[in-house]
Amino acid sequence: MSLLSIFGGKRLQRGVHVPEFKEQTSQLPIRRMPFPPTMIIPLSQHAGAPAVAIVREGQEVVRGEPIAKSNGFVSVPMHAPATGRIERIALAPSARGELAPAIYLTPWPSASQEILYGAPQDIEHMTPEEIVKAVQETGVVGLGGAAFPTHVKMKVPEGKKVDIVMVNGCECEPYLTTDHRVMVEQPDEVLHGARIAMKAIGASKIIVGVEDNKPDAIENLRKAAAAYPYIAVESVPAQYPQGAEKMLIHVLLGREVPSGGLPSDVGVAVFNVATLAQIGDLLPRHQGLIERVVTFAGPALKKPGNYLAALGTPLRFALEQAGCTDEAAGVILGGPMMGPAISSLDMPLTKGVTGVLVLTRKDLESRNGDILPCIRCGACVDVCPLHLNPSRMGMLARKERYEEMETDFHLMDCFECGCCSYVCPSHIPLVQHFRIAKQMNRERKARERAKSNA
Amino acid sequence: MSAPSLTPEIVLRTSPHLHSKRSVGVIMRNVVYAMLPVCAYAVYNFGISVLALLVVSTLSCVLTEHMFCRAAGRPSSIKDSSVIITGILLGLTLPPGFPLWMTAVGGFVAVGLGKMLFGGLGFNVFNPALVGRAFLQAAFPTAITTYTPAQATGRFLEFIPTSLTLPFMQPPVITDWVAKVRIDAFSGATPLTALKFDKVTTEIMPLFWGNVAGSAGETSVILILLGGVYLVARNFMDWRITASMLLSAMAMSGAFYLSNPTAFPNPLFMLFSGGLMLGAVFMATDMVASPVTPLGVWIYGAVMGVMTILIRLLGGLPEGVMYAILLANAVSPAIDNLTQPRVYGTKKKAEAKA
Amino acid sequence: MNTTAPRADMPPSSALIKLMGVVSLICGLLIVTTHQQTLAPIRHNQEIILSETVAELLPGAKKQVSYGVDASGNLSIVEGAEFAGPRLFAGYDAYGGLIGVVIEGGERGYADVIRAMFAYSPQKKAIVGFKVTELKETPGLGDKISSDKKFLSNFKDLDASLEHPIVTVKSGTKKNRWEVDAISGATISSRAVGRLLQKSTKEMIPVIQRNLQRIERGN
């Protein structure tokens, strides 16, 4: 714990200062990435039930045309990212490593790629229910990485009152600059999306939280927000993991989301800036989500930048476009703190991919070091944004006392931000321990349920 | 422009993929660096005997750890430097002329009993150096309370006679030798024994600079503080424990002083004398034996500060830092359990019940 | 110990009581026999230790008389080993002349209470001998008060005229006859001895002075 942290103020009290590495891409405007020869559109790019394909193999589709429909309320449809031909519907690799059903699409090289789908909608006269339905039809999900269907957040659960729409522009992960560029280049779309969300939810106030390491974004947003007295753009000191919604709510409002609860429990709905920008852009035209901004960064890239990439672009193709060098040793989807490393480049970019990080062997080895026993320095306890005790949980995990971790030490509250692993001087893979523990507990509970049912 | 060939050993690692540069080895080495000025001053103040003392204590600790690892068939763990800290600390807490063979015994006990029996680094319940010292204090009560004057003549050329006692033999009586080598104004009595038994309070400035009698490394307040400031500045030390211990010691002795200024010494003297500084900066902050919770470290420090003063002023011993820290070590797991931080989004116990 | 009410599966309580009675009888017999047999040797042992201590503190004493002191300071002759209250032991030479009086005292030392006996000479108004009878001080350090020759030489002739209270002073700084020179390194235990002497002399010497004639006569 640093001496400075005694002084309060509106900031994250815990967490860590990680090196930002953002300068590589933060000033590069968004560029369009060319279409790949083949696109792979997984049917499950979001949290919830996978979408159901509504196209046949061999069918020709137009850019923006729905190709899969949502399967239930917590599910969203998919739209064709390019005009072309459905090659087949088959299994494709995913970020988790397992194979999942996907639609393979070959874009017509000669097509105009104009979006012909959609028609203007009059949002001002729509009821909240209609807006929620329209948002679902766009297929927009949380673009900050969680990929949770956005319209579900806009539907306030019965008996709860949400008064504040919070716009999350923190982007605290190192390397990533997607949200930054979106805020700089599309502030009006962001705020429009926020106002739509406010209407759907029935809230009365919008707070935009941006970390102070993006002054240009704050400036542009403040300019855009000047016309709306109910929108406040707040600058917060940069600290990881401020972008986690529970953290941001606490920093900006001092409200604590109860353990196991949702932001709506404290009257808040949080949306990522990129998500809102897409809603603000797509909803008035009633179109579907077919592309997104992805940061390509890392020392092993010659042409890093923020690319507007069609969803379904295979990673191998995208990396070639970004100038991947031979030094590349590891590819991470998302930020280095929470993003998973992937083992195959044959998987596509999906709605939840905020960035692609290509690291050299040297970068990855900086994490190397013998794993020593916990010396109880307490650094992890000091940085854990949730005030958990990773030190003790790590020791319990070593002895496989997973159940105790959950019952006595709130294991399930951990959202794996990685702060504890980052600071651990003994190089204990704490987050990995916790993931395993959660998995073991889930399996144990499933076994118990099966037993009691039998 | 070729696609990268991903090496499985690396890609299969999970997040986070970044790591801070702070590692156990770095922390431990820096603690050693922070203690070096204190060691140097100890040698300057008391002569080559202290040099030999520090070398013997460090070597015996390192060898013991190495031996235990060998016996257990594990790779030797001396690389992480933590055992060097134990060795130096043990040396710094002993009287300058402490027989070297006893020092070696202390090193063996410190690491063997205090650390390796518990499973090595990270698992010891008590501060190993203090376990060693407490053992020595109980085993050889006379030798460990035999202090020699600071700044003695010829201290760089001649050993203190007790240092070179043959193994298992009693150290010789050195009253005559002390009379011969001592310079005026430097007595063999430590400030705290002078206080306890003769009701004499030493002045503050000599305590601050350190040219008084005492255990080898405890005399110079300024150098110990500088070492602490270095460690705090580089975030290798928990300043809260030190602060809490010193503040509570100050408050406690202040209360005594105010209640009866003639019977009790002033708080500044209590703070600067004896091993309080050394203990508060380098021993109380031993990470392994201290609590990890933010509230816990404050309580832990307070326990040590209060106990130190109680033992010094009310107990039978002139100095209480060692016992205070050992007692706090013993209750540290309890403090840890009682001060588990309230997890974000959960209610306090009292509220939850209500 | 508790005989519960008989149930169907239990033997009648009369059987239980009978058994306990038999066992108690055997046990009682054993204990009483032992007690009777050992009574004399125990008394004898205790007397021997007491009289040996008194003889050691008052060299040349051929005859000893034990007095018990009651709350108002009056004396009565008692069996030394039996009496529980404060005691005085007078020692006489072969001709019946009083050599000195041994006083008992106790004081909290470093670890636990230190008990000691010391000889007081009414003629010299001084302490002339000292022996620790019970101590749990740190071995090798505090327990030197019972063995350190230099320390014990303090009590060859220590002023107990009560004009100055007996005090312990720092090792090597004894200047007056009523001061006890402490053992260096065992200051706390040495001080306890000083306090012990101070307290006991203050209490007992007036009693001795008042009853001196009776003590000299030995009745």
Next chain:
Amino acid sequence: MNEVSLGFIFIDSLLINNFVLSVFLGICPFIGVSNKLSTAWRMGVSVIFVIVVSSVLAYGTNSLLIAMHAEYLRIITYIVIIASTVQLVEMFIKKTSPALFRALGIYLPLITTNCAVLGVALFQTARNYSFAQSVVFALGSSMGFTLALVIMSIIRERLELSDIPNLAKGTALVLMIAGTLSLAFMGFAGMGG
């Protein structure tokens, strides 16, 4: 006859001459029941209860024995008193608080052979403590027992997470820790006087 102050008796029996760490009484339960905090705590509370009650009873009995000149029955009567106290306490708790009985039930019979209980009775007799002194002594020493037990149990719970060498596992390490605790408690020497 004993003039030691009550405050000193308390501190002395609680810390300086702690029953477990310095007088070696109640070591068996100290080793046996200290592996979990919850059990240690319950055992400790039961012991405090039993020791205080049996100390009071023993004081009365001793006066009676002295009056009857039957000191030679002391050991037998004391052990009988303790055994019946335990039984009485057990019945009393069972009647008044079934919940407490469920928590303490299995520990109570164990206390009969806890030498700390008989130890308190014997020490207070040997030291000629008055009634008040006896009660304070019983409180201090039983609380000292509980203190040591609880500290040890928390340490042992933590040791479960450690990589203790096979050789040292179990009683040996517990004794080593107790020895170190005993060293640490030496710091209290000379206090309270």
Next chain:
Amino acid sequence: MGHDHGATVSPSENMEAFLNGLWKQNPVFVQVLGTCPTMAITNSARNAVAMGLATLFVLVFSNMLISMVRRLVQKQVRIATYILIIATFVTMVDYIIKAVSIDVYKALGPFIALIVVNCIILGRAEAFAGKNPVWQSILDGFGMGIGFFIALFCLGSVREILGAGTLFGFSLFGSNFQPWVLFLLPSGGFFTLASWLLVFAWWKERGKAKEAQA
């Protein structure tokens, strides 16, 4: 009630009852029973021997008496009877020691009386004497008692040699030897017993390793 065969017991079984307590089931080093007196009074070899003998006496005689009355004892009053018998012999030993030497009596203090609650004795009464014939019970008492005696002596001699440089009061290393006072203190008791347990654990481990090799 156990395996009570009456009078016919083979000599080898007798031997086993005796040796069992001595080594395989050593009350202190193997079963870790009776630890209080083991540490409390072993700061000198003399005290250890006295305590060992006292316990041996109580063990043998209480085992004998309990075995004699074992057929008469109903289970409701079993423990009460045992305690009564044990307390009797303890009282006897208490007086005997006092008669023999006041010094030893003072040194052992209340720990003589505390033999009553030494778990070894009640344990043997329960586990052996209450189920076996008199002769075997006596042998068992001897075995356990001597096992306990050996343990006490192991501790007492080590502590006295290191703590004072003497054995039974005789100086071993001359006057210049530096005694390790710690071993006479309570913590020394803990450390010495713990060290013996470590030695025994190591011994066992080595035996196992050798067996595994063979």
